[in-house]
Amino acid sequence: MAEAEAHTPGAEEEDEPYLPEDDDTDGELEAQFPMPKFNDTLDNALVVDGLPIVPKDKLEKLQKVLEKLYSQLGTIAEDGIMIPMDENTQMSKGFAFVEYQTKAQADVALAKTNGYKLDKNHTFVVTSFNQVNEYLATPDEAPPIVPPEYQEKEDLIAWLSDDKARDQYVLRWADNTEIFWNEPGAEKLEPEISKRGWTDTYVVWSPRGRYLACFHRLGIILYGGPSWKKLMKYGHEGVKLLDFSPCERFVVTWSPMTEQSKSVIVWNISTGAQLRAFPGPKELNQMSWPIFRWSHDGEYLARLGEDCIHCYESSTMKLIRENKSEKRVSVRVDGVRDFAWCPADNRIAYWVPELGNSPARVTVIEMPSREEIRQKNLFNLHDVRLSWHPQGDFLGVKVDRHTKTKKTIYTTFELFRVRDRNVAIEVLELEPKETRIIAFAWEPKGVRFALISGEGPKYDVRIYTMETTKGTSKVRLVTKLERRAANTLYWSPQGQVLLLAGLDKLGGELEWYNCNEEQTMGQDEHFMCTDVEWDPTGRYVATGVSHWRHQSENGYSLWSSQGKLLGRYLKDKFYQLMWRPRPPSLLTEEEERDVRKNLRDFSKRYEAEDLRIKHADEIARLEERKRMKDDFYALVAAKRDKWRAAQPERVALRNGQQSDTEDDYTTVEEVDEIVISSEEEKVAS
Secondary structure, eight states, X not given: OHHHXXXXXXXXXXXXXXXXXXXXXXXXXXXXXXXXXXXXXXXXXXXXXXXXXXXXXXXXXXXXXXXXXXXXXXXXXEEEEEOOEETTTTEEOSEEEEEESSHHHHHHHHHHHTTOEXXXXXXXXXXXXXXXXXXXXXXXXXXXXXXXXXXXXXXXXXXXXXXXXOOEEEEXXXXXXXXXXXOTTOSSOOOSEEEESSOSSOXXXXXXXXXXXXXXXXXXXXXXXXXXXXXXXXXXXXXXXXXXXXXXXXXXXXXXXXXXXXXXXXXXTTTOOEEEEEOOOSSGGGSOSSSXXXXXXXXXXXXEETTXXXXXXXXXXXXXXXXXXXXXXXXXXXXXXXXXXXXXXXXXXXXXXXXXXXXXXXXXXXXXXXXXXXXXXXXXXXXXXXXXXXTSSEEEEEEEEEOTTSSSEEEEEEEEETTSTTXXXXXXXXXXXXXXXXXXXXXXXXXXXXXXXXXXXXXXXXXXXXXXXXXXXXXXXXXXXXXXXXXEEEEOTTSSEXXXXXXXXXXXXEEEEXXXXXXXXEEEEOTTOOEEEEOTTSSEEEEEEXXXXXXXXXXXXXXXXXXXXEEEEEOTTEEEEEEOOOOOOOSOHHHHHHHHHTHHHHHHHXXXXXXXXXXXXXXXXXXXXXXXXXXXXHHHHXXXXXXXXXXXXXXXXXXXXXXXXXXXXXXXXXXXXXXXXXXXXXXXX
């Protein structure tokens, strides 16, 4: 029995399990035959939906079609295409699995075949296998939505509710950026907000005044609201230029430091999203800014191309569709040199120089239909400048032409009456024919325009009207101002008043001219003046000497609309002053006419307010004197009451004798004379 229970040597070793680490040869085998790595993510697999549903006998043909298509985009794994079948109907289920060897290949195939049209009835819908798992893992019942805590947003147009109806302006000087309320006549101006280093270079208001854009090395930051907090930022390293759309929904930036193929970027203002990047020039002198020009409503933006105008929809950032077609193409215009949007309608005016035997021409087209409205051929052309009337009623075309000898250049104006039925065109020629035009400007609200002509240093200013009288539409000279020291024109935003300014070499001569009364209201000088800007109401004008142009006499002056100096302020390294724009008026044209008709009644309130500001210090002194006077009389009354209350006590002290009657006292006046100094002087007899 004992022998049966005994075990032979080595038996225990045979029953023990095999352990690989005990084998010295396993490391060599693993190095020679590495174990395959298991991929449990399936990120290299695709699900291709939208396939035709076919019977079993056509399955092989469908598989070959898929294999031919997807093998061109990468290496398909072994048995990498599988088309599931329905066991009941013996038909395919309309989708397939495609597996690549790498995720990168699967990503390329996903991007290139999603939306691929196999035929007119079948379009591929391709997703990654991981996405399918995510969809399957989505719970049937959505979790409850917890809304974020409500945060009230600031009113971006709160400054319009100012009870004094004041405007604002921004100053850039030295390293300071300051925003002021306009308070003409105030002895000391205090900024509403002042910051150092608010911007690296300069600032720009949005067209309706809601945003203030500041430039920084890494991009643009927008500020606004009563607290001037940061509203949005747009990352565009080295940004140098910025342009807002008229509707304040988009902004365009340009940087010479980014890749040239995407140096121009269009952003959504409210979300901060980059909508599209466009190629742009590397240097500023290689382009005319803004590189994109906006339609009046912000629905379209366009840029000049080679023999074309690229016009895009702002909603999609894609080219507009060709008329009655799904095709998106640019507006083809051979040799186009320049174009301009109408400020009130979706119309474009462009001009083309002479090409071979074809004359130069100016054309007005409707957008986005591209329908031609009017065209005018031009001859002996040297250059053209397009200038739309602010309300879009007229188009002024300044045409520089060669004389027959081609030794000199003279100027004419082609004036398009765009609202007329057949778009009548008038030609304006000056006498003498060789007269040089150096400035042209439309009246913002009206039908007049002004131009400056001559050789200098004194120039002639002419004012014309396009007004239709007695049923006749003809441009007419209103007045001519001879020998004026002016080379630039600045109309008041409300029209009527024209500021003639002599900038640069003319030394800063200023003249305010009332076009309705045809008389000069004021004349003055701002020495070395470089900038002139009207406030949005047309009541005030700011002139300045910018450090960007001159290194001395930097500062700005504020003037009334009649040319009266209201204040002159010197600022070290003064760069810019910009009035805060106002949104378009909500009044109808008829209501605006009523306001202008009763302007005196409306202005009384503001005149009284201006007078109060002007005499604020004097009023404060008078109020202080009145307060001191009231305090003195109050003190006298209090002392008199106290004296009367103490009368019984005085009588008791005098044993009942009354002592308050004035007649009981005798007034004695004594005069003391003191000799302060004396001096003897001999008087000649």
